[in-house]
Amino acid sequence: MNIIDELEWRDAINQQTDAEGLRELTNKKAVSLYCGVDPTGDSMHIGHLIPFMMLKRFQLAGHRPVILIGGATGTIGDPSGRQTERSLQTMEQVQANVDALTAQLKKLFVTEGDNQVRMVNNYDWTHKINVIDFLRDYGKNFSINTMLAKDVVSSRLDSGISFTEFAYQILQSLDYLHLYQHEDVQLQIGGSDQWGNITSGLDLIRKKEGSEAVAFGLTIPLMLKADGTKFGKTAGGAVWLDPNQTTPFEFYQFWANTDDRDVVKYLKFFTFLNKEAIEALDEKVKSEPHKRAAQIALAEEMTKFVHGEEMLEQAKRITAALFSGDIRSLTADEIEQGFKEMPTYTADKEPKNIVDWLVELGIEPSKRQAREDITNGAISMNGERVSDLELSVTADHAIGGRFIIIRKGKKNYSLVKLT
Structure with missing residues (x-):
């Protein structure tokens, strides 16, 4: 199955600049393509993962992926989907984020062989361009009227947009041109909000390389849950x-x-x-x-x-x-993962009567209620029912010397950390 046919079956295509041309190209040869992410944080979330899953599919089909991490564009901020300006990060923080995302993405992609992933950073070529060259060599190729019409800009005209974020699409277009010229990249993929930036890049390639330049754009649909809320x-x-x-x-x-x-x-x-x-x-x-x-x-x-x-x-x-309910089978680290979002209490390691201990922690509202729940079999410690009102809770009860899990009733779990 051609990669485009597979993506269509998976409902993974939103827009294409030339559907038949891209299908023909992917039938003829292994295509170099790229997807980018800006280092606005030190980790991606599953929303970021969406276009990279498509990039991975191209790689598995024998094509040649390029991952661009925006060391330059990340210092500015993509305005898409936002109604306010991004807070600018220091160059040191941007670089730390670049390093973290690079390591994260290398875990997901094949890094050996003919179709291994190539990692690039747009800071490497962007920082060499001075402001005069930027305006003469690139800015001259962009119409303000066309830029204003792009959704990512037009949606911000009422709330306001700085020249910095307005110029973002020029920098992303420059990325596509550079990768077309130096990495043989002929396809850019991205989320549906990137359509304007992708088409701007294609326009720049054709102005610089000629109208016959073979390059394409493809976007992935916006992912919504069945109830209409945002995925992820x-x-x-x-x-x-x-x-x-x-x-x-x-x-x-x-x-x-x-x-x-x-x-x-x-x-x-x-x-x-x-x-x-x-x-x-x-x-x-x-x-x-x-x-x-x-x-x-x-x-x-x-x-x-x-x-x-x-x-x-x-x-x-x-x-x-x-x-x-087999809590004892877990390690302390697994307890920490599994009960991370459950009510958490802290207790010292001094031995204490179970009734007094539950009340002092706040798991039980009173000694009378604690005795009643223990007598009725409603209290379990580390998966084992507590029946002895005279039980002394000690550090020996803690899993890995760190945690005690109390279950009250069928579903009410509490995590007690021993200090």
Whole structure:
């Protein structure tokens, strides 16, 4: 299957500058293509991942991906999707973010062989251009009227936009021209909000290289959930690729909790499962939705892709332990992941009667209620029911010497950290 046909089956194409021309080109040869990300932070989130999944598909189909990290454009800020100016970061912070994103992306892409990913930083060629050359060699090729008509600019005219952010599309266009000239790049891909920047780059290439220059643009649809809300956001904020910001367990759970109405769309968009496998999972969503086979497959594929097999197995162990109540089977690090968002209390390591301990921590409102819950079997410690009102809680009860998990009733978990 041609890569364009596959993307169309996966509903992964929003706009193309020349659909038939791109299909013909990808049939004839391995195409160099690029996608960029600005280092506005030290980690990507799953929203950033969307165009890079498409880049990965091109790589698996034998094409040659180039990843651009915007060490220059990241110092300015893309105005797309924003109604206010970005806060400028120091050059030191931008470079630290460049290093972090480079390491993150290298984990996701093949870095050996004929179609290995090439990593570039637009600061390397942009910082050499002085302001006079920028205005004469590049600015002269852009019409203010055309730039004002671009969605990313027109949407900001009422609230205001600085010349710095207004000029962003010139810098991104310069990127495409440079990669066309020096890396044989003939295709730029990006999110739907990048259409204006991509077409500006194509215009610049044709003005500089001639109207017959063969170059293309392709954008990916805006990802929305079935309820109309933006994909990738949770009550706790963004879902990050950095395991220190979103743990592999939390990452796994995000995908495992996907709505039935969205799961097949996400399987097509985010996984590398083939058509037959996805259609079989689609049937299971319809016939056995309670088993959540599609959600589990999605969670496993995505966690393995981003965090690796070992972290996937860890996330599955935590999930199984929480479901079964077998808390003792988890390590202290796994406890920290699995109970990160649950009510957390701090206690010292001095021995204390269980009733007094629960009340002092605030898990129980009174000694009377604590005694009643223990007597009724409603209190469990590390997965084991507590029945002894005289039990003395000591450091020996802590998993890894650090954590005690209290469950009150069937679902109310609390994490107690020992200090």
